[in-house]
Every structure is written in C-alpha cells, then in structure tokens.
Amino acid sequence: MNKAQLVDAIAxxxxxxxxxxxxxxxxxIKVTGKALAGGDxxxxxxxxxxxxxxxxxxxxxxxxxxxxxKIAAKNVVKFKAGVELNALVK
Known part of the structure; x- marks a missing residue:
C-alpha cells in the first residue's frame, strides 16, 4: 500500500x-518526525x-x-508494534 492508497483507505x-x-x-508524519528529532x-x-x-x-x-x-554512526527510527496491531495481523 502506498501513501495515496493509505489516504483513500483512511478517508x-x-x-x-x-x-x-x-x-x-x-x-x-510531521509531528512524529519533529518529536523523534527532539529526543522524545x-x-x-x-x-x-x-x-x-x-x-x-x-x-x-x-x-x-x-x-x-568506514560507515558513520547514525540515528535510526525503531518501531515496535502494539498488542492490538499484532492481533490484527495474525
């Protein structure tokens, strides 16, 4: 699913x-990115x-x-799925 399809599904x-x-x-996406960049x-x-x-x-x-x-150090975003989301996938 791409972004356009996700927008259609949400709508x-x-x-x-x-x-x-x-x-x-x-x-x-914008608020999440700013919060993560701020260390939250x-x-x-x-x-x-x-x-x-x-x-x-x-x-x-x-x-x-x-x-x-030499590969430089970097910050990466990690996502851990919640219980309800995992239950929907099974």
Whole structure:
C-alpha cells in the first residue's frame, strides 16, 4: 500500500474527505518526525511505539572492490508494534 492508497483507505474508513485524510496523515508524519528529532518517544497504545536508536559507526566492505570502508554512526527510527496491531495481523 502506498501513501495515496493509505489516504483513500483512511478517508473511507473515517468518513472524511481525501483532502482531510491527506492533511491528517501529513500532520502525523510531521509531528512524529519533529518529536523523534527532539529526543522524545511516541507511544500509541494498541498501535505501537516509535523511538530513536543510535547505530554505532563500523567498518564495512565495498562489495565491488573488497576495500574496507568506514560507515558513520547514525540515528535510526525503531518501531515496535502494539498488542492490538499484532492481533490484527495474525
């Protein structure tokens, strides 16, 4: 499912216009990104939780040449699904 299909599904499920669904989804993504960038965790009971984890720098290997390369440390977003979301998938 891509973003347009998700917006369509949200609009039909919630009984709102596609424009309002797109605005809501965009706002959720923006607010979530800002909160995570600020160091906050986001927990949505039943859905799941978002958090930022730090990946340390490491040494990798270029698959084409076999040369060693240094991979910089970075922050990544982690998502852990909630109980209700897991129950819907089974």
């Amino acid at each position: 039909s499920e919630a009984g709102i216009t596609k424009t309002d669904a797109r605005k809501s989804l965009d706002a959720f 965790k986001i927990a949505l009971v039943g859905f799941g939780s978002f958090a930022v984890a730090k990946k340390p720098g490491r040494t990798g290997r270029n698959p084409r040449t076999g040369a060693s390369i």
